[in-house]
Amino acid sequence: MSEQGERALEVERKYALPEGVEMPDLRELGSISEPRTDTLVADYHDTAELTLSAARTTLRHRSGGADAGWHLKTRAKGDARHEVRLPGTRRHVPAELRAEVAEVLQTRALLPVVRLITTRTTTELLDDAGVARAEIVFDEVDGRVLRPGVNRHVQWVEAEVELVGDEPEETFADVEKVLFGAGLQRSPWASKLAHVLDGVEPATRPDMDAPAIRAVAWVMGTHVGRLQSLETGVWEDAPDAVHQARVAARRMRSILQIFGSVFERDRQRALRQELRWAGAMLGGARDAEVLIEEFSNLLDGLDSDQIVGPVHDRIMDGLRARHGDAHTEVRGELTGERWDGLLAELAEFVADPPSGKRSGRADDVLVALAQKSVNRVQERFETAKADPEEDENWHDVRKAAKAARYAYELLAELGHESAEDERRKWKAVASTLGEMQDARLLADELEVFEQQARDAGEPLETYRTLAGRLATMHDEALSTGRRLVTELI
Known part of the structure; x- marks a missing residue:
């Protein structure tokens, strides 16, 4: 209950792969790590009214991968987002993370709204000393809305590039030369959650005519x-x-x-x-x-x-x-x-x-x-x-x-x-x-x-x-x- 969580500034861009386009050979970028593949299962939580999504905030619990646990991401400038991470296997939304967005939520309930199952292949871009400069991931995503009566199930592939540490944003340009050359495009979606929730309306208060x-x-x-x-x-x-x-x-x-x-x-x-x-x-x-x-x-x-x-x-x-x-x-x-x-x-x-x-x-x-x-x-x-x-x-x-x-x-x-x-x-x-x-x-x-x-x-x-x-x-x-x-x- 008293954990403060690990805070980080995530600097990341997302890319869409049009039909027929495949990931390029990343060795064109220079020294890279061996690819690692993980299966990630993430449950996203929001109010029935999608209050967090409207504030461009995401809250999820993810299993699998190197950073399993709870993650809260809020807006920052440009390609950056503030992130608070809490490790562990708690099933309910940690009070520490809810407190971070209490002003937005008021007393609305946080409920599971979307489940994503992602097969992720991660490759690290390395410097001359073998230290990671950026993570380049290729994701095969299966997303489903959990709300009753909403039949929204989508599958897609995408790529992400996340800078590590103090890596300058100019590195995006170097990576994008290779990605864009292979036919990838900047993603129209701010997040995977936004992709799944496209067209899903916030729930409204029922009345006596409702089920x-x-x-x-x-x-x-x-x-x-x-x-x-x-x-x-x-x-x-x-x-x-x-x-x-x-x-x-x-x-x-x-x-x-x-x-x-x-x-x-x-x-x-x-x-x-x-x-x-x-x-x-x-x-x-x-x-x-x-x-x-x-x-x-x-x-x-x-x-x-x-x-x-x-x-x-x-x-x-x-x-x-x-x-x-x-x-x-x-x-x-x-x-x-x-x-x-x-x-x-x-x-x-x-x-x-x-x-x-x-x-x-x-x-x-x-x-x-x-x-x-x-x-x-x-x-x-x-x-x-x-x-x-x-x-x-x-x-x-x-x-x-x-x-x-x-x-x-x-x-x-x-x-x-x-x-x-x-x-x-x-x-x-x-x-x-x-x-x-x-x-x-x-x-x-x-x-x-x-x-x-x-x-x-x-x-x-x-x-x-x-x-x-x-x-x-x-x-x-x-x-x-x-x-x-x-x-x-």
Whole structure:
């Protein structure tokens, strides 16, 4: 996560080989190396809107050859491009490279958009001491667009000349005498990616008339982008980053739970399970953040004469230590294979979603599935009313209300006219019952701190004052939540 990457200025020109034209004998240039042939497989990543391509920027992961790994190339002057390289086999886009183009991307998701398979023959132009001056490559390229519904598969051959080190650009002229003499021409394409994407339009936001699978995948993609954009912030423990990353994971898991039937069952279930893991992994640090904030507010709300003993230090020092330990665990997971696999699978899933048993227009399929989420709220509400003293039942109502909120949030993003009103209503229910749940969790934590204070022989009055306030908060939130649910069902 903290790698800076190798930076270089790439100075390169590309050449097309018209039909019938072959590479010349490069020995005409002078001393050269023995040719080396490699097979390169490169996956290019961009947003659905092709944001990076519009900025003449390329981001790829390539296997094979001497510089396998991740490469980000951005514009420079003339034939030059700035390049950042990160070696390794990480499957998902490294946060370090995404940060390089964060201003262009904002929170858009980076997805695999093109795969290139290249058979490359490399010959080095050498100086009198046998040191490379330039690389001359002949590429046989097979390129395919990965977007569903885009049947774009092209094959071609081309050549490239890349200067090595401080080799002057006049060397291009020497090489081009031989290349042009054999019939090669300057390529009309700035990059291989531009060649493959020729004629491919940026994707546009779907609406309720779009196929249901495309509509859900698009909204999923907005949350994938948020999660990707938050990775560095989570690593650095930036304010609210862990919280928002956990929210993104929970939203995606909820979307798959409610609308999962539009996707292939086994794959969406496996993804849901990994999102559950991610939410739990982030949960320790996030829960500590919430406890720090809530206890700080509670203590600040007391009069000075109500704080007896070292209550503030005992609670806040203990929670800060817990948060530090939890964040260390999060950092360990961010560098692990499971996190890498989750982010890679999310990008691949959104880029090319696997079809499930439910299909049709979003308006025909998704509205009915959203209504089912409301039905689940009603079922859990009936259970809770039958045993109103059991807080866990009300927590289940809250989770169902949050799912309904996310369901109508998705419909609202697709332009459904009444979905925003429904989203706001279920958000109010989930938020209010969330306050009840928070009060219960705070009370449980308070008991632990009170016992620690008792064992240390410290005064207990403040803990009992806080316990009374939390009990009131719990009961008021539960009463309001019950009323809101009753009004909606």
